[in-house]
Amino acid sequence: MNTQQILIVEDEAVVGMDLQMxxxxxxxxxxxxxxxxxxxxxxxxxxxxxxxLMDINLSGSMDGIDAAGEIRNLLGIPVIYLTAFSDDSVLExxxxxxxxxxxxxxxxxxxxxxxxxxxxxxxxTERNRSSKREQWLSAVLDGAGEAVIALDxxxxxxxxxxxxxxxxxxxxxxxxxxxxSDVVTIAFENSGTSLDELVETAQYQLATVQLPEQTKLFENxxxxxxxxxxxxxxxxxxxxxxxxxxxxxxxxxxxxxxxRKRLERQLLQAQKMEAVGQLTGGVAHDxxxxxxxxxxxxxxxxxxxxxxxxxxxxLHEIQKAGERASHLTRRLLTFSRQQNAEPQVxxxxxxxxxxxxxxxxxxxxxxxxxxxxxxxxxxxxxERGQVELLLMNLAVNAGDAMPGGGKLVIETSDVVIxxxxxxxxxxxxxxxxVMVAVSDTGLGMSEETTAHIFEPFFTTKQAGMxxxxxxxxxxxxxxxxxxxxxxxxxxxxxxxxxxxxxxLDTPTPTLExxxxxxxxxxxxxxxxxxxxxxxxxxxLAKALSDKGYTILExxxxxxxxxxxxGHTKSIDVLVTxxxxxxxxxxxxADRFQERNPDAKVVFTSGYMNDVxxxxxxxxxxxxxxxxxFTPVDLSRNVRxxxxx
Numbered sequence: 001m002n003t004q005q006i007l008i009v010e011d012e013a014v015v016g017m018d019l020q021m022x023x024x025x026x027x028x029x030x031x032x033x034x035x036x037x038x039x040x041x042x043x044x045x046x047x048x049x050x051x052x053l054m055d056i057n058l059s060g061s062m063d064g065i066d067a068a069g070e071i072r073n074l075l076g077i078p079v080i081y082l083t084a085f086s087d088d089s090v091l092e093x094x095x096x097x098x099x100x101x102x103x104x105x106x107x108x109x110x111x112x113x114x115x116x117x118x119x120x121x122x123x124x125t126e127r128n129r130s131s132k133r134e135q136w137l138s139a140v141l142d143g144a145g146e147a148v149i150a151l152d153x154x155x156x157x158x159x160x161x162x163x164x165x166x167x168x169x170x171x172x173x174x175x176x177x178x179x180x181s182d183v184v185t186i187a188f189e190n191s192g193t194s195l196d197e198l199v200e201t202a203q204y205q206l207a208t209v210q211l212p213e214q215t216k217l218f219e220n221x222x223x224x225x226x227x228x229x230x231x232x233x234x235x236x237x238x239x240x241x242x243x244x245x246x247x248x249x250x251x252x253x254x255x256x257x258x259x260r261k262r263l264e265r266q267l268l269q270a271q272k273m274e275a276v277g278q279l280t281g282g283v284a285h286d287x288x289x290x291x292x293x294x295x296x297x298x299x300x301x302x303x304x305x306x307x308x309x310x311x312x313x314x315l316h317e318i319q320k321a322g323e324r325a326s327h328l329t330r331r332l333l334t335f336s337r338q339q340n341a342e343p344q345v346x347x348x349x350x351x352x353x354x355x356x357x358x359x360x361x362x363x364x365x366x367x368x369x370x371x372x373x374x375x376x377x378x379x380x381x382x383e384r385g386q387v388e389l390l391l392m393n394l395a396v397n398a399g400d401a402m403p404g405g406g407k408l409v410i411e412t413s414d415v416v417i418x419x420x421x422x423x424x425x426x427x428x429x430x431x432x433x434v435m436v437a438v439s440d441t442g443l444g445m446s447e448e449t450t451a452h453i454f455e456p457f458f459t460t461k462q463a464g465m466x467x468x469x470x471x472x473x474x475x476x477x478x479x480x481x482x483x484x485x486x487x488x489x490x491x492x493x494x495x496x497x498x499x500x501x502x503x504l505d506t507p508t509p510t511l512e513x514x515x516x517x518x519x520x521x522x523x524x525x526x527x528x529x530x531x532x533x534x535x536x537x538x539x540l541a542k543a544l545s546d547k548g549y550t551i552l553e554x555x556x557x558x559x560x561x562x563x564x565x566g567h568t569k570s571i572d573v574l575v576t577x578x579x580x581x582x583x584x585x586x587x588x589a590d591r592f593q594e595r596n597p598d599a600k601v602v603f604t605s606g607y608m609n610d611v612x613x614x615x616x617x618x619x620x621x622x623x624x625x626x627x628x629f630t631p632v633d634l635s636r637n638v639r640x641x642x643x644x
Contacts, residue, residue, distance in 0.1 A: 004028050004120060007049040009067065010082060011035040011058050015105065019053060019082075022109050028116070037062030044071045051119055053103070056083045056090060065090070069097040078123040080115055082107070110562075117558050121582055146229065146249040153243055155180050155199050167217060167227075167250070180246070185218040186211075186227070195246075202231040203241045211248060225250055287325070288606035289533045291628035295322040296539045299630045300546075322628070343381045343481070345504060348412055348434050349373040351384060355391045356410075362396055366405030374413045378503035380434045382481040387501075390477045390485075394438040394497050397471070401442030401495060409439045414503060428484050432503045439496040445489040453487055474499075526550040526569060527638065530560040530576040530588065531604070536627075540575065543631030544638065549573075557583025564592060571599055573638055578605040589622070600641035604629070620644045 006028050010016035016033035023030050031047060034040055037058050044052060052071055056064040068079040078100040083090075094102075100119035103111060147164035149157060156179055160172040168184040175183040179196075186195045188211070193201075202209040209231045216224040229248025233241045298319045305312040352371060359369060391410070398408050415435045417428045445453065454475040474497075478485040482502050489495040527549045531537035534555070541551045552567060554560035557580055564571060574592050578585040589601045601622045623641045625633060 004051065005047065005049040006030055006116065007040070007044060007047070007052045008033045009035070009037070009040040009052060009058065009064065010055045012055075015055075015082075019107065019112070022112055023116070026109070026113055026116075036060045037064060037067030040067045041070050041074075044075055044077060048075065049077060051100075051116060051123070052077055052079045053116075054079050054081055056081050056094060065093050065097060068094075068099065072097055072099075076127075078119050080119055113562070114558065118582060146247050149180065149184065149246045150234075151180055151199060151244045151246065153203065153241065155196055155244075157183050158243065163249075167248075186248075187216050187218065187224075188212045189214040189216065199231050199244050199246070202233045203244055206233050206235060206239070206241060208232045215248075217248070288627040289536050291322055291325055293535045293539050295319060295628050295630050296543065298322065299632065300543070343383050345379050345381050346384055346387070347377065347379055348387075348436060348501075349377050351387060352391065352410055352412065352436070355388055355395070358392065359395050359408075362392070363399040363408065364402075364405065367399055367402055368407045370407060370409045372409065372411040374411075377412050378414050378432070378434055378505070380501040380503050382483075382501055386477045386481065390474045390499065391436070391438065393471065393474050394499075398438060398440035398442065398495070401440050401444075406441040406494075409437070411437045411439070413437075415500065417500075428500055433483075433500040434503045435498055435500050437496055437498045439494060441494045444491040444493050444495055445487075446491055450487050450489050454485075525572045525642070526552065526567075527573045527575055528552045528554065528560060528564060528571050528592075530554045530557060530574070530580070530585070532556055532577060532580045539631070540634060543634055544575075546631075547635055549638075556580050557585065557588035560588055561591060564595065571596055573600045573602060573641060575602045575604065575634070575638065578603050593621075600644070602634075602637050602641055 006023055008016050008019050008023075008030060010019065010033060013033075013035075016035075020030045020033050031049070032043065034043060035058070037060060040052065040054065041062070052068070054064045054068045054071075058064045058067070064081065068081070071077050072079055079097065080101040080103060081094055081099050082103050082105060084105040100122060101115045103115055147167045148161045149164050149168075150159045152158050156177050157175045160168075160170065160175055160183075164170075164184075165172055170183045180199065181194075181196055184195075188194075193212075198209055198211070211227070211229050211231075213228075215227055215229075217227045218224045227248045227250055229246065232245045232247070234243040234245060236242050298315050302312055302315045302319065305315065352373065356369065356371060363369065395408060395410070402408070413435050415433045416431075417433060418430050454471050475485055478499055478501075483500050485497060485499045487495065487497050525548075527544050529537060529540055529544065529551055530553075531540060532555050537553060537555065541553055545551050552563050552571070554563050557576070560574075560576070561583075574589060574596075576585040576588055580588075585603055585605075589603070593599055593601065599621075603622065603624045604627055605624070606627045621641060621644060623637050625637045
């Protein structure tokens with residue numbers, strides 16, 4: 001049952017009753033229909049509804065736009081306007097109240113439902129984002145070493161962080177609403193201006209103003225300490241100044257400007273890497289949809305061509321290329337940290353063979369790549385994509401250390417660590433390990449450099465040539481996979497990185513090669529297919545209909561609920577993408593299974609993350625299928641949940 005509460009403000013009783021009836025039938029709570037703007041503001045403040053439907057033309061001294069503005073500004077409640085006409089001047093006024101939508105009378109049930117759900121979803125998303133931003137900002141200010149005092153337009157204190165309280169000796173609860181000069185005493189020895197005048201200057205010029213040199217903060221009006229800082233105006237979306245922020249710190253903290261600049265560069269680099277990671281993850285997600293279509297149709301086409309036919313060979317090459325591209329997208333998602341670690345039993349020799357194919361494109365042809373694979377190497381349990389990334393980082397760094405050419409050696413071996421092992425190896429717990437060594441004949445490093453080599457942002461490369469994150473990432477990957485990494489280097493001789501992962505006695509499992517054949521009939525079984533990408537949706541619909549299922553298609557979660565509500569027969573399986581606009585796959589599945597408790601669910605997504613894991617939550621009636629997948633994969637998973 002939908003618990004969302006909606007307030008209707010409409011002075012035409014018939015229209016109001018009709019809206020109330022439609023919303024009630026859709027499952028919403030409608031406490032009242034009122035006719036004036038004044039009543040709307042009062043009742044909204046009393047019951048705090050989730051949404052207000054507001055007629056623009058209302059009788060009385062307060063029309064719908066004025067009422068909506070107060071409700072939106074004072075209470076933060078989203079408003080949808082109801083109107084029977086579209087006068088430009090009225091709509092221009094309405095736009096300034098930032099409504100969540102418009103509904104043109106007469107209003108149909110479909111349009112009403114779509115507008116309400118969209119407004120509620122947008123408001124929920126904005127509220128969550130705002131709450132997280134406020135929490136983040138509060139944490140940043142509370143942990144900041146500098147004092148931060150926020151002021152309103154009149155120069156009165158609105159908030160202080162703990163550093164400001166400590167330096168000024170004032171308490172925030174007592175300081176709020178007081179003039180700045182009553183809270184903190186700051187004097188400029190070689191300037192004829194005052195702190196209040198400096199604040200006014202910043203607000204008038206709409207620009208940051210630095211505190212003059214030899215500025216002092218007086219503690220308890222007795223002792224003074226030198227400080228530096230600035231006053232920054234606070235500007236709203238319409239470029240109007242609404243206040244200012246005074247930031248200052250004790251001068252001795254910032255004497256070392258070189259260190260401050262270094263930290264700023266590190267922060268900038270970290271922000272760049274985060275942006276690259278987000279872009280990479282987005283590209284990989286879109287590419288997974290394309291690969292689902294490419295791999296899927298190639299499999300369908302191959303099933304209609306005889307093995308040995310030239311066309312079958314061409315299609316087989318397309319499919320193999322698609323599978324290699326699938327492995328690449330998984331590596332990209334691992335790099336962008338949008339793919340949760342999924343440890344699996346791995347033959348490291350096979351993994352290195354795959355990595356070698358890519359290394360030749362990344363490393364100069366002047367460098368000889370040699371692989372020494374230990375025969376009968378034991379398997380290990382690791383996240384394959386992470387270890388591939390570790391080896392790529394080490395190999396590329398080795399290549400950079402040999403600008404004039406040289407030899408890159410990747411070697412594997414089984415190692416037993418005990419009390420007789422070398423001093424460095426004894427940092428590992430006693431036991432059996434798979435060791436991977438990456439060696440180069442390059443420039444080498446000094447002991448001082450190797451002591452810092454795994455620190456974040458530490459780099460031996462020139463500015464702009466390295467992030468300083470590659471080797472710290474390697475160390476993190478080794479730790480996450482229960483391993484360890486060591487470095488040995490000598491200037492002019494070369495460098496060796498040795499990575500250890502705990503070995504297993506169980507053999508590496510072989511991939512399933514026998515094709516899955518679903519010969520059962522599904523004429524009486526119905527699948528609700530929800531996918532926002534039309535190409536993927538068309539492929540999945542064909543794959544399932546070819547198996548005899550009756551298919552209902554939807555492009556988003558809201559449309560899917562509408563279709564399910566209007567379908568008279570039972571729906572056996574919901575196949576839905578996790579990430580969709582308006583209503584995500586998890587929320588859709590929860591609401592769908594509330595109404596259809598016997599139905600099964602197959603989730604699809606480009607990557608496995610916390611949202612996906614929470615959606616499945618070890619429920620045998622739910623399964624997950626990672627993109628890209630083939631029609632056979634889809635048929636297998638649908639069949640699996642049906643017989644669970």
